[in-house]
Amino acid sequence: MPRTRLDTGRILAARQLIDPVFLDTPFYRCEALEPRLGCAVNIKLETANPVRSFKGRGTEVVASLLADAGRRAVVCASAGNLGQALAWSGRTRGVDVTVVASRSATTAKLDRIRALGATLELVDGDHESARERAASLARNAGIRLLEDSLDLETCEGAATIGWELVNSRLPFDTVVLALGGGALATGVGHVLKELAPHVEVVCVQALGAPALAHSWRRRRVVTTASTDTIADGVAGRFPIPAVLEDLLLVADDVVLVREESIVAGMRLLLHHAGLVVEPSAALGLAAVIEDRDRFAGRSVATVVCGSNVDMAAHRRWTGGAQAREC
């Protein structure tokens, strides 16, 4: 049993705080993908909800606890999905939400944050600049800073996915998880290691944003000077030490994948599963694509964690000659 910062009792309690629209999401085998991948593929779909990503599970817990405590404001940095989810959860509970994002974040995500009534502040630089600015805003205004993956609500909210996987009737022996800040990976990983320890937990980052993968391998925080990936949802440079500690306890492996594999994963999901996904959500399949031998004959579960993508880019990535062959 891993001694992470997470607690399975609290994870079960979190389910009571989360709007049911985010819970008990589809989990189904997608056989049409399998001839291309050489293993059984089971999809946990986190996109069929009002914010089109799994982040609502965590923000529901945060906003619920804030409202109960009479706190009326919160700020976060976000590549887009956390901000959108926090805007949704805050709006229903009368909590003012400020989101700080990089000017270069995905337009579709920024538009939705604004539409949901949050205050959106754009900064130059990347997601790490947004994190700094959000922290400074929170300090100056004396309001709650929500830090993705560091704050336990985000991890334990995401962990409810793990609980649903463990309680499904679908058998699987491997789970492949997108690894960004670490909330999804440590959350789902914690539950699996505690309740289904036979399942191998494989986390996946883009080669163009490998800081947490490198950190996991060297068992110490490694930062990078820049990121270069289309997987905007997982492109961090400064891993959080406490999250790395948890990841070391729950991940059996952390692998890195190429951009073309991420695109190939998106293409497969579109053409053989009928799913529009954002690049981060294709990381799991990308890992299988890059190492079919490793996964051959296994039953893999992957979390399709978001579908907030600029459609023009998605169309570019998934069309063309390769699409006809995929």
Place this chain on the structure above:
Amino acid sequence: MPRTRLDTGRILAARQLIDPVFLDTPFYRCEALEPRLGCAVNIKLETANPVRSFKGRGTEVVASLLADAGRRAVVCASAGNLGQALAWSGRTRGVDVTVVASRSATTAKLDRIRALGATLELVDGDHESARERAASLARNAGIRLLEDSLDLETCEGAATIGWELVNSRLPFDTVVLALGGGALATGVGHVLKELAPHVEVVCVQALGAPALAHSWRRRRVVTTASTDTIADGVAGRFPIPAVLEDLLLVADDVVLVREESIVAGMRLLLHHAGLVVEPSAALGLAAVIEDRDRFAGRSVATVVCGSNVDMAAHRRWTGGAQAREC
């Protein structure tokens, strides 16, 4: 309370026979669609399952009852979704499935029927020719003929969607339903009229395949000589009298929509909800698009009933100049 052929007690019992992978599907408000439609839009998503349509709900009931009765074979005519679902349900219960389809049916659907191990027979002509051939096969072989919309399992299976809508926490005052053979419309309609009679039930057919709509308006069966629509899943010519009787009891209105509205609906669902849908699944939104005034300010629920579509055609329909404006 409508005196249809359906029974709410049996509908609840049907839920016990259906693999949970087809039940309790996502139902969520999709605000990003709303500025384009002028009403609240709530999506009941029936595509995130192993056969990518709602038809599994009915075929699970059929295959379950057949297996219990020791019957090992069944044949059906299908435009593709029923056949795929029956193939899936039969396979898990050792029931041999034969599907008869038109040679011009959607390739993606036919491929999946074969992949699921069913015997597929293709006939010249349209869906009505397939229905004739399936009936003759069943007679000659002495096996069960499953007739979509006529056989109560298909209606009562689909009706479980209605039960889930009624038991959700999301408020809605109008439901717009694709109308093909009538199983979905009479199933969901029956439950709504019995348990939520304040909800207006609007059924939608394509102008190019209007037989059941015309029949509903004239209160007698009207057939057509041909069909001409991209909505392959709802393109029948010979309405079933018993189904028409039920439809007369549960539908408040039946409207007809143009092909360009169906395409506009698919485009909106792709670009603003991130959903790939087959043409039939866009009929509900097409009805709103054609009569915004009628639905203005309402809260509409629509069943996204399938996503089995040839992706090249989908790409053609949803791309181009209009997509950038939608």
